[in-house]
Amino acid sequence: MGQGMLIKNGTVITAHRTYEADIKIERGKIAGIGKDLDAQNLEKTIDAAGLWIIPGLIDMHVHFLSPFMGQMGAADFYSGTKAAAFGGVTTILDFTNTDIGQTMLESVKIKEEQAEGKALIDYSFHPRIVEAPQRIIDEIKELVDYGVPTFKMFMTYRRQGIQAHDGILMKVMEEAAKHNALPGVHAENNDIVESLTEEAVEAGETDWHAHARTRPPIAEEEAIQRAVYFAQRIGSPLFIYHVSTKGGAEAIAKAQKQGHPIYAETCPHYLSLTDEILKREDGYKYICSPPMRPKEHIEAMWEGLQKGYLSVTGSDDCNYSSEAKRAPMDVDKDGELIPEFQKVVNGLTGMESRFHVLMAKGVQSGKINMNEFVRITSYNAAKIFGLSAKKGDISIGYDADLVLIDPHKEMKLTYDKLHLDTQYNPWEGLKVKGIPVMTMVRGNPIIEQGQVVVEPGYGRFVRRKLDPSLLRQFGNF
Numbered sequence: 001m002g003q004g005m006l007i008k009n010g011t012v013i014t015a016h017r018t019y020e021a022d023i024k025i026e027r028g029k030i031a032g033i034g035k036d037l038d039a040q041n042l043e044k045t046i047d048a049a050g051l052w053i054i055p056g057l058i059d060m061h062v063h064f065l066s067p068f069m070g071q072m073g074a075a076d077f078y079s080g081t082k083a084a085a086f087g088g089v090t091t092i093l094d095f096t097n098t099d100i101g102q103t104m105l106e107s108v109k110i111k112e113e114q115a116e117g118k119a120l121i122d123y124s125f126h127p128r129i130v131e132a133p134q135r136i137i138d139e140i141k142e143l144v145d146y147g148v149p150t151f152k153m154f155m156t157y158r159r160q161g162i163q164a165h166d167g168i169l170m171k172v173m174e175e176a177a178k179h180n181a182l183p184g185v186h187a188e189n190n191d192i193v194e195s196l197t198e199e200a201v202e203a204g205e206t207d208w209h210a211h212a213r214t215r216p217p218i219a220e221e222e223a224i225q226r227a228v229y230f231a232q233r234i235g236s237p238l239f240i241y242h243v244s245t246k247g248g249a250e251a252i253a254k255a256q257k258q259g260h261p262i263y264a265e266t267c268p269h270y271l272s273l274t275d276e277i278l279k280r281e282d283g284y285k286y287i288c289s290p291p292m293r294p295k296e297h298i299e300a301m302w303e304g305l306q307k308g309y310l311s312v313t314g315s316d317d318c319n320y321s322s323e324a325k326r327a328p329m330d331v332d333k334d335g336e337l338i339p340e341f342q343k344v345v346n347g348l349t350g351m352e353s354r355f356h357v358l359m360a361k362g363v364q365s366g367k368i369n370m371n372e373f374v375r376i377t378s379y380n381a382a383k384i385f386g387l388s389a390k391k392g393d394i395s396i397g398y399d400a401d402l403v404l405i406d407p408h409k410e411m412k413l414t415y416d417k418l419h420l421d422t423q424y425n426p427w428e429g430l431k432v433k434g435i436p437v438m439t440m441v442r443g444n445p446i447i448e449q450g451q452v453v454v455e456p457g458y459g460r461f462v463r464r465k466l467d468p469s470l471l472r473q474f475g476n477f
């Protein structure tokens with residue numbers, strides 16, 4: 001790590017302040033912030049005049065090497081963290097693929113092995129819970145003690161074998177409430193989705209857009225309300241992943257107003273793309289769940305972030321390639337795909353583009369300022385997911401996880417400029433002003449001048465501990 005570094009003359013932007021300062025880094029941590037700091041005895045000085053410096057982004061929702069619907073995500077922990085780092089991300093929280101009969105710790109260990117020697121940036125995991133025998137319930141405390149205190153349950157995908165039914169939800173919430181754990185849900189009503197899908201398939205209505213029609217807003221709204229109701233009755237905190245509907249966001253806001261510790265995420269695609277995209281010839285590429293919605297929901301997602309009842313953005317990056325998305329479908333005699341929405345693996349990419357989408361559609365469009373950008377890309381995620389005092393802020397003693405941004409640099413987002421393995425980019429052609437020029441993790445540059453400048457395996461497993469006060473009472477930081 002050398003003798004430290006000074007980043008001089010930058011504009012420091014945190015969730016709460018914007019100011020000119022130098023940042024001194026020693027042993028990977030922020031050791032000083034102020035005017036005209038002394039560079040003596042420091043190994044390296046970076047002149048950041050004209051650049052913005054923000055905390056490294058936390059992507060609290062990625063799926064690397066995730067098998068689903070017969071397909072596998074294209075990104076491993078090297079290529080995935082590389083793409084993420086180009087998008088200013090310095091920490092990811094990835095989901096385990098815990099299956100029936102497996103222990104959660106086994107599934108975490110598999111992930112640790114996948115990341116070891118490969119990840120460029122720091123990482124942790126959320127175990128998936130698909131069943132709730134006593135051994136899984138007992139593991140919740142074990143995993144909290146291990147530094148993995150957040151979990152995800154799918155309220156849908158019964159046919160895919162990963163649904164956690166209401167009984168499981170309730171048992172997990174009861175146990176989580178005892179041990180400072182944070183259960184989370186993918187909230188879609190399985191019965192609605194399953195019956196509408198069956199009807200659509202029977203009627204031969206299997207165009208790509210039928211994916212959105214068979215997962216209507218009511219399916220998400222009901223599931224959010226049900227999960228919130230269980231959490232309130234049980235006295236458990238709750239995290240709602242990838243909120244996409246106005247009604248869902250309103251239900252969350254209502255619970256928070258009553259003081260309940262319910263936190264929620266939305267994603268770049270729900271902030272920028274409508275369901276119309278599924279009507280395109282290549283609409284299959286954009287099949288994800290929940291689906292993209294009509295415009296009024298996009299407005300509601302921005303309002304949720306502005307007002308603070310949606311606390312964080314995550315990418316929900318599943319990195320299935322267009323080839324993987326096409327694979328289960330047949331072609332006609334002219335070689336054209338025969339649309340069967342129900343066979344297409346669900347999931348989008350976004351870990352690299354989240355920065356650009358939020359910059360273009362949020363900051364440049366005047367919906368949020370840069371302090372709010374920091375709040376929804378790192379600060380709040382660090383608070384909620386047990387990374388504060390380490391990450392998500394530019395403060396003495398914190399990890400020097402930083403992104404240097406050139407606010408004048410412009411880019412038109414095209415697949416060839418990104419670092420994905422997906423063969424497509426959902427935001428092709430998006431014009432962005434304000435581009436990361438350096439991503440740094442624990443004081444070491446990861447991406448500099450468009451190049452990876454660190455060895456695979458630099459990234460570390462981060463053990464997390466949740467803030468008990470945020471688990472008892474909603475906190476809007």
Ligand code: URP
Nearest residue numbers: 186288289316346347348
């Ligand atoms: O379409 C999605 N989101 N795919 C699966 C992963 C998830 O978070 O539900």
Ligand code: ZN
Nearest residue numbers: 186241242289
């Ligand atoms: Zn989900």
Ligand code: ZN
Nearest residue numbers: 061063316317
């Ligand atoms: Zn996801």
